[in-house]
Amino acid sequence: MSIFIFYNKLLSFLTFVTHLPDMMPLLTDSLQNQPFSIFLEYLPTKHAQLVPSCIAGYPVTMTIADRVRSDDDPEPLAIAQNYAAEIPKILHFSGKGRDIADFNEFIRAIQEQGYSNVLLLTGDKLKHHQDGQDVNLPRTRYLESVNAVMQAKKLAPQIKVGVALNPFKYAKAEHDAQYFKLDKKVQAGADYVVTQLGFDLDALKEAKQYLNKLPSCLDLFACVMPLTVARAEFMVKHKVAGIVLTPHLLQLLKHEQSVDAVIAEQNVYARCALQILICRFWGFAGVHLSACHKAEEQKKLEQALERFQDFSFEQCMQIWSELHQLKSGDELKPKSDVFQKKVSSEQMLKYKSMQFMHDSMFDSKIARNVGRKLFNPKLWSGYFANKLLIKSEYLSKHGVVGCESCGQCRLADTLYICPETCPKGLANGPCGGTTLDRCEFGDRECIHSVKARLAEQTNQIAILKERLIDTVPIELRGTSSWVNWFNPK
Numbered sequence: 320m321s322i323f324i325f326y327n328k329l330l331s332f333l334t335f336v337t338h339l340p341d342m343m344p345l346l347t348d349s350l351q352n353q354p355f356s357i358f359l360e361y362l363p364t365k366h367a368q369l370v371p372s373c374i375a376g377y378p379v380t381m382t383i384a385d386r387v388r389s390d391d392d393p394e395p396l397a398i399a400q401n402y403a404a405e406i407p408k409i410l411h412f413s414g415k416g417r418d419i420a421d422f423n424e425f426i427r428a429i430q431e432q433g434y435s436n437v438l439l440l441t442g443d444k445l446k447h448h449q450d451g452q453d454v455n456l457p458r459t460r461y462l463e464s465v466n467a468v469m470q471a472k473k474l475a476p477q478i479k480v481g482v483a484l485n486p487f488k489y490a491k492a493e494h495d496a497q498y499f500k501l502d503k504k505v506q507a508g509a510d511y512v513v514t515q516l517g518f519d520l521d522a523l524k525e526a527k528q529y530l531n532k533l534p535s536c537l538d539l540f541a542c543v544m545p546l547t548v549a550r551a552e553f554m555v556k557h558k559v560a561g562i563v564l565t566p567h568l569l570q571l572l573k574h575e576q577s578v579d580a581v582i583a584e585q586n587v588y589a590r591c592a593l594q595i596l597i598c599r600f601w602g603f604a605g606v607h608l609s610a611c612h613k614a615e616e617q618k619k620l621e622q623a624l625e626r627f628q629d630f631s632f633e634q635c636m637q638i639w640s641e642l643h644q645l646k647s648g649d650e651l652k653p654k655s656d657v658f659q660k661k662v663s664s665e666q667m668l669k670y671k672s673m674q675f676m677h678d679s680m681f682d683s684k685i686a687r688n689v690g691r692k693l694f695n696p697k698l699w700s701g702y703f704a705n706k707l708l709i710k711s712e713y714l715s716k717h718g719v720v721g722c723e724s725c726g727q728c729r730l731a732d733t734l735y736i737c738p739e740t741c742p743k744g745l746a747n748g749p750c751g752g753t754t755l756d757r758c759e760f761g762d763r764e765c766i767h768s769v770k771a772r773l774a775e776q777t778n779q780i781a782i783l784k785e786r787l788i789d790t791v792p793i794e795l796r797g798t799s800s801w802v803n804w805f806n807p808k
Contacts, residue, residue: 354377354378355377355599355603355604355605356377356378356379356380356540356604356605356606357374357377357378357379357380357595357605357606357608358379358380358382358409358513358540358605358606358607358608359371359374359379359380359381359382359608359611359612359617360382360383360384360607360608360609360610360611360612361381361382361383361384361398361612362384362387362388362392362612363383363384363388363392363393363394363395363397363398364398365393366401367401367402368612368613369614370402370406371614371617372406374608374617374620374621374624375620375621375624375625375628377605377624379407380407380408380409380436381402381406381407381408381409382408382409382410382411382438382607383395383398383399383408383409383410383411384411385410385411385412385413385440385442386413386415386442389446390416390445390446390447395410395411395412396410396425396428396429396432396434399432399434400432404433407436408434408436409436409437409438409481410429410434410436410437410438411437411438411440412425412437412438412439412440412467413440413441413442414439414440414441414442414461414462414463414464414466414467415441415442415443415444415445415459415461415743416445416459416460416461417460417461417462418460418462418790418792418793419462419466419470419790419792420792420793421462422462422467422470422471423470423474426470426471426474426475426478427474429478430475430478435477435478435479436478436479436481437471437478437479437480437481438481438482438483438513439464439467439468439471439480439481439482440464440482440483441461441462441463441464441743441745441750441751442461442750443559443560443561443750443752443759444560444742444743444752444759444760445459447459448742450742451723458723458744460744460793461743461744461745461750462790463745463746463747463790464482464483464504465500465503465504465507465747465748465787465788466747466789466790468480468482468504468507468508468509469507469508469787469789471508472507472508476508479510479511480508480509480510480511481509481510481511481512481513481540482501482504482509482511482512482513483512483513483514483515483751484497484498484501484512484513484514484515484526484751485497485514485515485517485561485751486514486515486517486522486523486525486526487515487517487519487522487561487562487563488522488753489563489652489653489655489658489755490655490658490659490660490755490756490768491658491659492659492660492756492768492769492771492772493749493753493755493756493765493767493768493771495771495775496748496749496765496767496768496770496771496783497748497749497751498529499748499771499774499780499783499784500747500748500749500767500783501529502533502784502785503747503748503784503785503787505533505535505537506785506787507787509537510537510538511537511538511539511540511604512526512530512537512538512539512540513539513540513541513542513607514526514539514540514541514542514607515542515561515562515751516542516543516544516562516609517542517562517563518546518563518564518568518590518594518643518651519563519651519652520594520597520639520651521648521652523541523598523601523603524601526539527539527601527602527603531602538603538604538605539603539604540603540604540605540606540607541594541595541598541603541606541607542606542607542608542609543591543594543595543598543606543607543608543609544591544608544609544610544611545587545588545590545591545610545611545616545619545620546568546572546587546590546591547572547583547584547587548569548572548573548575548576548583550610551564551568551569551572552569555569560750560751560752560759561750561751561752561753561754561759563651563652563653563754565650565651565652565653565654567644567650567651568643568650568651571643571644584619585623586642588619588620588622588623589623589626589627589638589642590639590642590643591611591620591623592620592623592624592626592627593627593635593638593639593642594606594639595608595624596624596627596628596630596635597632597635597636597639600632600635608620653754653755655755658755660756660772661772662772662773662776666769666773667773667776667777669719669735670734670735670773670777673719673720673730673735674735677730677731677735681731681804682731687805690801690804690805691805691806693805694799694801694802694804694805694806695806696802696806699799699802705799708799708801708802709724709797709798709799712724712799712800712801716737720735720736720737720740721737721739721740722737722739723737723739724796724797724798724799724800725739725791725795725796725800726791726795726796726797726798726799726800726803727789727791727795727800727803728800728803728804729746729788732746732782732786732788733746733770733788734770734773734774734777734779734782734783736766736769736770736773738766738788740763740766741758741765741766741767742758742759742760744791745767746788747787747788748767748783749765749767749768753765753767753768756768770783771783
């Protein structure tokens, strides 16, 4: 183990000295006088890998992914111990299969070991996700990134917290829902934003413009990748959540590979380099570089970056267009017959009915006074009385809104669309895995798209952008939300 740490230290020092003159002009690239940076992603492996301090003069920060390949990947915190302390690191934390107690332990551990930069994600679908239908296997829970940010800033406000945004959404409702949730992440205390992997420059530009309009000044990093045909086919075959690869792009990569594999590889790194440089021109703080952890891959990207480093923005855009064979400019966007749906009359009726019921039976002064007496915890503390109450609550709400006896009803904060009907149980907004309003799980429309549509129709957008919804602790599930509502602890 120590020999890897020694090599990492040596490589970091030599690379730093070699590139020191090249780094100096970069120190004034951003408004905050920070260098344009590369977050270089590494998947957890048993053996340490060499980590460069720079690529083409851009300073590198190592990022360690959390359970990307399998549900049983080693923890990023454990992997980080294999590398020299001098190497700057960002530890990913994915909320899939985790509760707030797990996150508290994570924050405690990174503080003890001196780490101060994290990227907090809700995470994609667990490979062994449980939907709760099997009585012997509890439903898989996902800790939302919004709640993780809130808790991180509460427990360790000095820690730099990154969050994700997927701007590559092409149905209006799912697009709006992504940005509503981004507003919540910013309000919760996020320090910087990393986009999902994508190749539509218009979507990346929109994300930067959106962040520029916010009062807080957050750095934006674009996730990029040297996209080979093999990687593209793998992502399509395995339906990697949230990644948009159009038929045009796939066909282009296949054609290049079949004609001349050498030229195809050169184009792969040229496209990646151009995307990095274009983002730099647009004022991005840097990029999150995936699938480029091998030294030979980094060398090829470095050569491509050096090839284009003196090109103007217009020249970079022209070559990008030529390498992607763009004509209309929409070839990297998905095609769909319907990009905007309407709120149905049934959905509106349900919303208005539920809102009236909540206001009159739960939120009015009279209702609260009566409820505190009727749902006094002492009256329902007995075993059979408690069982009867929970069963009654479940039967009255499950068929209408999909209640799962969470013990902390959040319907008023989610436009009366129960977050338990999201397979991940997300309340503050969507994950990044939807495709044209369809849930990552593929069996339903994303409830957050439904919420976004309804919010616009009912002039309730502020609820979805501003109201931070607390996570439901595991120990609260299975208790009565009526008792908890009228008698909050």
